[in-house]
Structure formats: C-alpha cells, structure tokens
Amino acid sequence: MRNAAIAFDTMTASAIALATDAGLTGFAFDSIGRYGKGALLRERFFPRLLGAPSDALLDDEGFIDPPALARVAMTNEKSGGHGERSGAIGLIEAAAWDLRAKQQQLPLWASLADYYRTVGAGASISVYASCGHFRTDDVLTDEVRRAIGAGYRCVKIKAAGDMTSDAKRLERAAAALDPQAQWAVDLNGALARERAAQWFDAVAPFKLAWIEEPAPPLDFELLELYAEMAPVPLATGENLFSYDDARNLLRYGDLHRDRDFLQFDPLLSYGVAEYVRILELYADWPRRQFMPHAGHLFAAHCVAGLNLGMAEAAPDATLPYGGYWDGVHIDAGRLKIPEVPGVGFEAKANLFAVLENT
C-alpha cells in the first residue's frame, strides 16, 4: 500500500499501557507516520515520569492530569526539531487521557470537554473515509463503493500530482461515488510547482471538498502560492508536529481561515494540551476547519470533545486500525461514540487483542 511518496508495509507501531495500583489501565496506540519510538520512550521519557513525585502528575481531585505528564516527560528537552519526540510524548499523554477518563467513568470526549470547557461538544461527530492508496492491484472503485456502502458521505483518495496518471483515478472514483457524496484528494506533498497550474485546472470540474497537502509540509512559500491558485479548499498540517510549526504555517502559509482545513494530529504532536494551544493560536478560525490526521479512536474523541470538524477513518473495520468501535455504524457520514469509559479500546475487539498481547 502506497501514497504518492511512500510505502507503508514495514511500519511498526508503539503502544503504551499505564496501569494504576487500583487496577485501571490507560492505553494509547500510535497514529500513523512516524514509528520506532521505543528507545525514546524508555531512555528519555519514562524515567522522568517514574522519577516524578506522584502529586506532580495528579490534579486537585486526585485524577491523573495528562498535560502534567507531558510537561514532566519534556523536562530537560532542547527546544525545536519536532519529529519523533512529539509522537512519543503524544502517546504518553494519550494513555493518561484514557486513564483519566476511566477514573472519571466518562467517555474520553466528555472528559476532554470538561477539562477544556468546550462549547458544543457532543458524542456525535462527522467522519470521512481515507481510501484509494496506491496498490499493485488497483482496487479503488471497490474501496470507494464499500466506504459509501458503509455509510460514509465523504471519501478521500490518494493522487500523485501528475494529471496523466491521476485522471484515471479521479474519474474512476467519481464514477463510484454517490452523487450526494463529497470527496477529496491527497497529494502527500507531491505536486510540483511547474505542473501545478495545469493540475489545478484539470481537477476543478471534480468539485473536490479539499485538496490535501499539495506542497511539502515545511515549504510554506510554495503552499502560499498553491493557496492562491487552488480552485477549492486546501488541507494541510499532518506533518507539522508542534505549536512552533503550526505557528509558522499561520504566519507564512497564507491559508484562508473560512475555507482551508488544518490536519494537525494530536497523537503525533505532543498531545491534546499542545493541540489546544494551537487551537488558541488559531482562535479566529472556526473549529470546523480542524480535521485531525489519522489517530483513529483517540482522534474521534478529540473531534467530539473539542468540537472539531471531522475525523479521518480507515474504513475497513476488519483491521485493528480501521473502522470504529464494534457495533457502531456510520450513518450519512456521522457516528455516535458509544458510552464506554475512556477511548473505548476495549470495545473494538481486534484492536484490543493487539493491546492486550503487547
């Protein structure tokens, strides 16, 4: 399985279990993109947590305080350079959020909404299906049809930034879509400057809901140009892993606040506390413009608990990292998060089997 830039077949994942003496366990499972965090966690971050006095990690009510864990884990870290470290910290904070919500006997989204006093939080969220990766055997049409059949109303497919090869994929996807469905295209940074004008013209008739990551993630100058040229909304940010980088996107990317979408991924970016700092930085952007990258069950709770626009789903529920909680159905592009404490890993059997066995 590939996108325009990379293949995924040798990726691993990190998971964390954070157990209390009282018998509760908070879990976290990696988002997608950066992996191999084991030594970072064991050599840099866990020792700081284990060395901290417990009251430094708890709030006034005695619940675990996830942002405090992220802060303690970051003690003595040099600033700048946000890559793998941001994902290791995000994972620690996420396990603490699962644990905190379980201590409070709340679904995570309600715990988040309480912590951050979110206006408009609720269990029902919009989701979209991420399909159409490049495979040896192109199963695009079938994949898109199955996503629509499963209840999704917004589908994203991968493109390569080359009209000759993209045209077929776009037409095939368009033919497989319900006329009411929305769809988007993900370039994974692969649109070359010299082809951009022609490419934007060629995709204009498809009325895409958004064009994702047309420029490499840190090339804000090229993004600024594309934001000017694009006939439809742009989306970007899944490879910006910090407040610092999100601020540079805001300063230099020249995105449009009522049109474009932001896809920072809390799990890969130091966690929810950093994500909320980013939301505050973008205070004059509507919350609906935020659509966290990947992140799976955890990201769905962030969308619900922080009142964001939409969550991204890998639609194949037979995979541990695909679909949602067992028995939860997508209805007209929306789902309702079930009433289970925490993230609810326990309520998705194939994923929980992975967590239990590690």
Add this chain to the structure above:
Amino acid sequence: MRNAAIAFDTMTASAIALATDAGLTGFAFDSIGRYGKGALLRERFFPRLLGAPSDALLDDEGFIDPPALARVAMTNEKSGGHGERSGAIGLIEAAAWDLRAKQQQLPLWASLADYYRTVGAGASISVYASCGHFRTDDVLTDEVRRAIGAGYRCVKIKAAGDMTSDAKRLERAAAALDPQAQWAVDLNGALARERAAQWFDAVAPFKLAWIEEPAPPLDFELLELYAEMAPVPLATGENLFSYDDARNLLRYGDLHRDRDFLQFDPLLSYGVAEYVRILELYADWPRRQFMPHAGHLFAAHCVAGLNLGMAEAAPDATLPYGGYWDGVHIDAGRLKIPEVPGVGFEAKANLFAVLENT
C-alpha cells in the same frame, strides 16, 4: 551541568560501528542534544540498509558511498518533522564517512574535500571553546582561564537572558580573558522579547564575537526582530535539523550574510550530504559564517573538508567528548588535524575506549 533551558545529566548517546568483511570499521558517535535513537536505528533504518543490494551503497570505485546510505535509510519516510530521525540518519552517514575515508586511507577531511571538490580545504582549522555552563558550583573563571591556557582564543559562555544574573557572569568571564581573546554568549533561546532591548544594550560594551540563539529555534519572526536589534553578530541553527528548516531560516529569519553565523550540525541533521545542500542554498554566504554545533571530531573534519569558519570544542580533553586527538595542541585558536585515516577516533584513547566497549 545546565544551559539556560535544560540540564544534561541524564543524557545518553548512540554510537554506530559499521564493519566490512575486509576488516575495516567505520565509527560514529552522537552529537549533543537529541538522544535515545536506538529503536529508530534498529526498527526503521538498519533494516533498509541490510535489505539493500550492496552495489546500491558503493560508488563506481567500490568505496562505500555515505550519501547513498542516507538515501537508502530514508526510503519510505514521510517528509517533514525533523527531530530525532535526522540525528539517526546523520549517525549512519557519519559511520559510512569514517569507513570510506579509511578505505581511501585518507583523513576524513581530505575524503570530504575530494567528494565535494572543496576549494580551500586543509588540515588546519579554527576552533572555539564552549565553556561556562551553569553548575551548582560556578567554576566559570577557572574554566575560561583553562581554555585560554590550552590555546583557545575564542570562548563561548552560557547566559540566561536576564541581565541581573548574566551581568556577574559576563564580568567574571571578561576578567578571566586574555585581552586579545574573543568571546561569545549563548542564550539557548532564553531571551524574552520584553527584556531584549535592555539586554542588548547592557552587553554592547563587552564587544562579543557573537550572541548565540537569542530566540527559540523555530521562532523566525522573533529572530528577525533580534537580528535588527543586535549590536553584534548573531549565531543560530543548532536546533534546525534539515534543509527544510534551514530554508525557512533563510526565507524568514532575515539574518545578515556578512555578519551572522550558522550553526547547523551535520550529525544531527541527516549528515554531510544534507549539509552540503544547505551550503548550496546559502551559496551567497561566505563559508566562514558556518560554524557547526558540537559534533566533536567529526565536526572538526567537516570544518576542514568543507572550508567552514570554526569548530566548537568542549575544551576538557580528559572527557571522551572533550578536546581533540591525543597529542594535538591548540595554538592561537587553531589546530592541525592529524594524519590518521578516517575521523581518527582511534587516536583519542578515552573516546575510543567507549566505542570499543559498546
């Protein structure tokens, strides 16, 4: 031991040994700042190297080709987010450089000069001493005197960005310095905007050679302001770990090409090939403005082989990561790299003992 932002006492380091069937071994030893790269190396990067056909890693003459190793190790990596990954790749490339130079029976600097056809490369380089970290017992005066006594003519001390506490340190260092010596101050990103005007005024009489990292590494807007305000050269870049970030510094930091210094660290930033791409990006900056951060013996070879301005030294040669090769003396701020193949880890006994035993 501390700087303005962090303590160093729990840092670990990664080292790599790359052995050929012919009995040669290339070594690399971490630069300072980011650590715990073990899982990244073992899970992501080594398998790609071990899976590559050997001719993909060799040049036409059959020598190992270090930039090819970096490229192969980066296969299927997502773009953006340059933190720990950049250091793991830098370490792999550095071990390959040590091996290549040994295959060629050249000191590394000569191998680099040959590979990149450097004009003005040579074994003799300028070095400066990095002193005056914050310690429980402030040994600043003694440290500076010992560095001057050891032959250094340029000394850098740490400052905190607060004039009340910095004033004493600056006066103490000034008193310990030879009147002919140059010195600089490192803020490690700790100068707050509201104190900056007063701080710059207060240090102006000291005629510093440079003021290092006044702003956090990715806050180019604040750096731009400081570059305007500063009475003497600025230096920055040790926490920008990629071409992408170096380009954003160039685009947005507004540094002065004939005044300010750039401290990108090849070992933390994907290696020499990426560093040379950065040099090409800054083609209209004189090479003397480049002073790589830390990096120790490896960085000294980069300074010699790429004709850069100055190398940074931790002056205490009794430490594995301090001083230079055994028997090499600093004379009026310069040293001559000895005629040993490769980096010459074997010619610094206390460091080589660490490498041999790991």
